[in-house]
Amino acid sequence: GNSPLYNYNPDDRELDEELRPQRLEDVIGQRQVVDRLKIVLEATKKRKDVLGHLLLDGPPGIGKTTLATVIPREMGVDLQMAAGPVLDAPKDLLPYLTNATEGSVLFIDEIHRLRPAVEEFLYPAMEDFRVDIALGEGLNARTINMPLKRFTVIGATTRAGMLTAPMRDRFVYREHLDFYEAEDLVEIVSRNARKLRTTITPEAASEVARRSQGTPRKANNILRRTRDFATLRHPQGEITTEIAAHALKILEIDGLGLEKQDRRYLQTVIDIFSGGPAGLNAIAHSMSIPPDTLEDDIEPFLLRAGLVQRTPRGRVITRNGYLHLGLKPGPELPP
Numbered sequence: 001g002n003s004p005l006y007n008y009n010p011d012d013r014e015l016d017e018e019l020r021p022q023r024l025e026d027v028i029g030q031r032q033v034v035d036r037l038k039i040v041l042e043a044t045k046k047r048k049d050v051l052g053h054l055l056l057d058g059p060p061g062i063g064k065t066t067l068a069t070v071i072p073r074e075m076g077v078d079l080q081m082a083a084g085p086v087l088d089a090p091k092d093l094l095p096y097l098t099n100a101t102e103g104s105v106l107f108i109d110e111i112h113r114l115r116p117a118v119e120e121f122l123y124p125a126m127e128d129f130r131v132d133i134a135l136g137e138g139l140n141a142r143t144i145n146m147p148l149k150r151f152t153v154i155g156a157t158t159r160a161g162m163l164t165a166p167m168r169d170r171f172v173y174r175e176h177l178d179f180y181e182a183e184d185l186v187e188i189v190s191r192n193a194r195k196l197r198t199t200i201t202p203e204a205a206s207e208v209a210r211r212s213q214g215t216p217r218k219a220n221n222i223l224r225r226t227r228d229f230a231t232l233r234h235p236q237g238e239i240t241t242e243i244a245a246h247a248l249k250i251l252e253i254d255g256l257g258l259e260k261q262d263r264r265y266l267q268t269v270i271d272i273f274s275g276g277p278a279g280l281n282a283i284a285h286s287m288s289i290p291p292d293t294l295e296d297d298i299e300p301f302l303l304r305a306g307l308v309q310r311t312p313r314g315r316v317i318t319r320n321g322y323l324h325l326g327l328k329p330g331p332e333l334p335p
């Protein structure tokens with residue numbers, strides 16, 4: 001489907017689990033967010049209270065699910081995991097709510113994709129720890145009110161802006177996860193190389209980090225692919241810069257970390273829309289990619305790298321965008 005949760009390789013998901021940090025102290029980077037969360041967790045524990053609902057937003061692969069799994073472990077409470085797009089009706093959400101134990105966490109990925117009826121069903125659950133269940137129809141219709149255990153919703157979204165205001169307001173804590181600094185990614189790559197029982201030179205680790213779009217999931221994927229190349233050379237092969245460079249070339253990941261589809265985006269806007277402004281849907285249509293995938297998976301890094309700009313009239317390729325493709329920029333482009 002269109003959902004970013006499902007549009008990456010199932011192997012990536014396995015790798016996510018294999019390499020996911022288990023404790024807060026293993027979570028690398030995002031220092032301010034982690035420090036703030038530590039205080040919240042400590043204080044909540046001291047009060048013997050239930051953690052307030054927490055919203056995490058940021059691009060895919062940046063650590064939202066990781067934090068959502070680490071937090072309940074730190075608190076010593078249960079965790080249930082659900083995803084917005086697969087909850088079709090309130091009855092799909094109900095079992096999660098009734099199964100929630102005191103103080104437990106219910107993680108809802110892609111919470112901006114909850115259907116309105118499901119979202120409305122969730123409001124009283126989050127606010128007063130109760131659900132209103134409609135029974136019967138017509139004259140016999142009545143509502144029963146069912147109390148729930150006090151629990152915590154951790155919502156994750158790639159689009160905080162798409163959350164409805166009442167939904168957003170029900171979160172006591174909101175944290176934004178941004179792209180990682182290169183040094184944090186180097187640390188993630190080195191640590192995960194050990195977890196995967198392989199060795200990587202410090203130079204190769206920074207090369208992998210530099211080309212992973214500030215995103216741990218991408219760094220992990222590149223690491224695993226480079227490990228394959230190293231193994232082919234030698235059963236206990238170390239990942240050297242030479243091997244990493246070779247692997248990155250075959251994976252068609254360029255010096256900035258752009259993948260084929262990222263370059264195709266730039267090329268499409270240049271070829272078909274003269275560099276823009278072009279609307280998201282028009283670009284998506286030309287590329288035969290769902291608009292959500294473009295907006296969630298491809299655009300955030302291109303914007304951040306300054307290769308694309310979002311203007312009120314649409315997306316525009318910047319001078320640097322042209323230059324990156326080795327093209328001559330037109331005279332009146334944004335820098």
Ligand code: ADP
Nearest residue numbers: 016019020028060061062063064065066216217
């Ligand atoms: P999201 O839920 O934001 O899409 P995930 O939490 O699933 O992303 O992260 C993908 C993978 O990246 C994780 O399995 C983990 O291996 C790695 N990762 C993410 N954030 C961190 C971090 N802060 N420290 C170490 N590894 C991380």
